[in-house]
Amino acid sequence: xxxxxxxxxxxxxxxxxxxLAAGHFAVEDISLQVGEGEFIAIVGPSGCxxxxxxxxxxxxxxxxxxxxxxxxxxxxxxxxxxxMAFQAPSLLPWRTxxxxxxxxxxxxxxxxxxxxxxRKEYEARARDLLKSVGLAGYEDKFPWxxxxxxxxxxxxxxxxxxxxxxxxxxxxFGALDAFTREELWCALRDLHAAQRFNVILVTHDLRESxxxxxxxxxxxxxxxxxxxxREIDLPRPRDLEVTYTPQFTDIVHELRSHIxxxxxxxxxxxx
Amino acid sequence: MKITKSVERWSPLVVLGVVLLVWQLAVMLxxxxxxxxxxxxxxxxxxxxxxxxxxxxxxxTFWVTMLGFAISIVVGVLLGFLIGSSxxxxxxxxxxxxxxxxxxxxxxxxxxxxxxxxxLGPGVLTAFLISFFPITVNIATGLATLEPELEDVLRVxxxxxxxxxxxxxxxxxxxxxxxxxxxAITLAFVGTVLAEMTAGDSGIGYLMQTAGSQQxxxxxxxxxxxxGAMAMAMYELFSWIERRTTGWAHRGSQAA
Numbered sequence: 001x002x003x004x005x006x007x008x009x010x011x012x013x014x015x016x017x018x019x020l021a022a023g024h025f026a027v028e029d030i031s032l033q034v035g036e037g038e039f040i041a042i043v044g045p046s047g048c049x050x051x052x053x054x055x056x057x058x059x060x061x062x063x064x065x066x067x068x069x070x071x072x073x074x075x076x077x078x079x080x081x082x083x084m085a086f087q088a089p090s091l092l093p094w095r096t097x098x099x100x101x102x103x104x105x106x107x108x109x110x111x112x113x114x115x116x117x118x119r120k121e122y123e124a125r126a127r128d129l130l131k132s133v134g135l136a137g138y139e140d141k142f143p144w145x146x147x148x149x150x151x152x153x154x155x156x157x158x159x160x161x162x163x164x165x166x167x168x169x170x171x172x173f174g175a176l177d178a179f180t181r182e183e184l185w186c187a188l189r190d191l192h193a194a195q196r197f198n199v200i201l202v203t204h205d206l207r208e209s210x211x212x213x214x215x216x217x218x219x220x221x222x223x224x225x226x227x228x229x230r231e232i233d234l235p236r237p238r239d240l241e242v243t244y245t246p247q248f249t250d251i252v253h254e255l256r257s258h259i260x261x262x263x264x265x266x267x268x269x270x271x
Numbered sequence: 272m273k274i275t276k277s278v279e280r281w282s283p284l285v286v287l288g289v290v291l292l293v294w295q296l297a298v299m300l301x302x303x304x305x306x307x308x309x310x311x312x313x314x315x316x317x318x319x320x321x322x323x324x325x326x327x328x329x330x331x332t333f334w335v336t337m338l339g340f341a342i343s344i345v346v347g348v349l350l351g352f353l354i355g356s357s358x359x360x361x362x363x364x365x366x367x368x369x370x371x372x373x374x375x376x377x378x379x380x381x382x383x384x385x386x387x388x389x390x391l392g393p394g395v396l397t398a399f400l401i402s403f404f405p406i407t408v409n410i411a412t413g414l415a416t417l418e419p420e421l422e423d424v425l426r427v428x429x430x431x432x433x434x435x436x437x438x439x440x441x442x443x444x445x446x447x448x449x450x451x452x453x454x455a456i457t458l459a460f461v462g463t464v465l466a467e468m469t470a471g472d473s474g475i476g477y478l479m480q481t482a483g484s485q486q487x488x489x490x491x492x493x494x495x496x497x498x499g500a501m502a503m504a505m506y507e508l509f510s511w512i513e514r515r516t517t518g519w520a521h522r523g524s525q526a527a
Binding site: 055058059060078079080082083084085086088090092093094103104106107108109142144158159162 | 418420421423424425426427428429430434438439442443445517519520
């Protein structure tokens with residue numbers, strides 16, 4: 001890769017000035033380079049600053065030290081080229097599924113100014129997107145008439161409808177059962193293969209990270225640091241079957257041992 | 272036993288009927304004198320006899336209440352909007368509002384009379400003062416309990432505070448708003464009647480006050496019933512609007 005799409009250079013963040021003065025950082029010395037269209041996953045124990053990392057990447061938080069460049073531009077504020085989805089689908093119960101997916105277009109430019117005039121076209125786009133994740137026939141239902149997995153699919157569609165260059169997912173499948181989760185892995189894999197946006201997936205499911213990502217980063221807890229970077233060289237397109245191969249299991253095992261080591265050192269060195 | 276829809280529908284009337292029957296029988300059985308506690312039949316008889324003055328007074332009370340209530344919706348929503356969307360306003364205004372709401376409105380009426388004289392002013396204002404607080408609190412709660420994730424999703428897209436309020440905050444607080452209207456409308460009637468009793472020259476409150484001083488207990492009770500009926504009708508109206516507009520918020524097991 002030539003110039004990285006996302007470029008973190010020695011980024012530190014303390015949530016407020018007092019914490020900064022006391023030297024308490026939520027994340028410390030984070031450096032990473034992500035190529036265009038790359039799918040990265042960040043794994044680590046809960047409370048390790050994964051969500052902080054998301055806030056930095058979207059420009060909702062500014063780093064206390066260091067610099068962040070995305071798409072060649074230094075980040076100075078909320079980044080409209082990104083879409084977000086969280087563990088809770090947080091769809092609006094008074095809007096139908098398709099109207100929920102359309103919500104970002106009512107807010108983000110350039111769609112906002114011509115939303116009324118081109119509503120038909122946008123609606124068709126939202127419906128196509130919903131169809132592509134297997135929600136055909138549910139577009140005009142209300143979110144509460146959908147199952148949890150379906151709601152999460154719709155939530156991901158909402159994050160993607162304005163064609164962001166970067167998709168940020170914060171444990172999006174954490175609340176789903178194992179089978180639904182695997183279905184959604186495939187849905188996300190196909191969306192990524194078709195549209196080649198950047199994905200930053202925060203998760204604590206190692207199998208999920210290995211199955212989906214090009215590169216997996218392990219994060220340690222307080223202070224949040226990247227301790228391991230692991231490229232996943234499994235060939236694409238990956239089928240669910242791949243998760244049962246020894247090669248896959250070995251990578252998961254290897255990552256698991258890093259997490260285990262982090263835990264132990266965490267006990268040995270009191271924070 | 273399977274509770275059918277029609278049983279549920281008619282249950283309030285059945286309860287009302289039973290209460291009236293017990294009341295009537297009790298009064299007859301213990302031969303309670305009319306000037307102490309009138310029977311439903313005696314009250315009904317007063318209704319027929321004084322339907323002209325009663326209707327006139329009811330109409331007066333009704334529109335004074337509606338005027339006060341309308342002001343309280345406007346002020347209540349605006350205040351709730353302010354308090355719910357700004358942490359500073361919340362911290363600064365809330366304690367004062369709680370203190371104000373705890374002031375007995377009966378104590379305020381004489382002051383209002385000094386300012387505005389006998390007549391419309393005190394009635395409208397008392398109805399407003401007594402009923403805007405629940406509206407404010409509910410709108411503010413609806414706005415302040417927004418999910419932070421959802422706010423992040425929108426803020427990343429460059430949403431301004433106003434966008435978040437209009438697209439998410441307001442629709443979200445609608446169920447709270449209707450809930451508060453149902454409380455507020457009954458309070459507004461209390462406010463109007465209170466002002467009419469202390470310092471009115473017309474309306475149901477004044478009529479009841481006069482009837483009471485003349486020991487015409489049945490007529491006073493007829494006034495009470497009129498107020499109750501009006502408040503109930505308005506309550507039902509808001510329930511109906513609520514069901515039509517925010518059905519998404521009421522989809523519990525009982526809704527089916």
